[in-house]
Amino acid sequence: MFPDNESFIKRTVNRSMVCPHCSEKMTPTLLSITPYNDNQKYVATLYCSDCKYPIVKLFAKVWFSDNVNEINLEYNKGIVVDLPKNIEKLSPDFVIKTNRGETDKVSKMLLKPVIEEYLKDNDKLYTMSLACAYLGNDYSHYERRNLDKDIQDLERFIAVLISYISYELTLHEANDFIQ
Incomplete structure (x- = not known):
């Protein structure tokens, strides 16, 4: 009862x-x-x-x-990411465009070695990717190490990374167009 x-x-x-x-x-x-x-x-x-x-x-x-x-309980409605069209077109499954022949190899690697091996030649892409990886990893552990950063910083870093990749893709498209 x-x-x-x-x-x-x-x-x-x-x-x-x-x-x-x-x-x-x-x-x-x-x-x-x-x-x-x-x-x-x-x-x-x-x-x-x-x-x-x-x-x-x-x-x-x-x-x-x-x-x-x-x-009161809070519900997470999920994360909606509005990716630029050129990124959606490039990578619906997050395949690395410049290294498509190495998809099997890359898919078996940890994230940091992928960033270090495949993004090291582009300082901006390397820095933002590594910052996102570090901060995202920090949130996956019981005890965080980077207490001066929060989830809003991670969201901001990811937004800049997405914008930078979109910028690079658009620049390559413009370069192909004028050639």
Whole structure:
């Protein structure tokens, strides 16, 4: 049997809301309410009536009261990258244009050796690629080393790297055109 707070939670979750996944206004379908943490918290499992993705809501019992409050959860909607068309055309599968004959070799290498071996002749490309690799790697470990940089720095570095590659491709296209 669910706790007395079930009716409050049902009223809260069965109202119109914006789906954290598809951003559509909808009324979710309640699947379950599960108490945990000695009945001090409750997890409501729902799903979007539009996109059918699951939604989780968390509620905590208010001390010295029979009420519960919803605890806001953040959903990551995923990363949408708007790549320049020349990069999308060049590399839908991230194949290295200038070294296509070495795809098998490159695909088996670690990232840093690929950068060091194939990008060393272009200082700007080498620097930005290595900076992205270092900072991205830093976020894959439990203990970060580069505390003076954050995810916004990584996003900025990647944006500059993409812009630089697009610049180089456009420059090569212009060079081919005037030849």
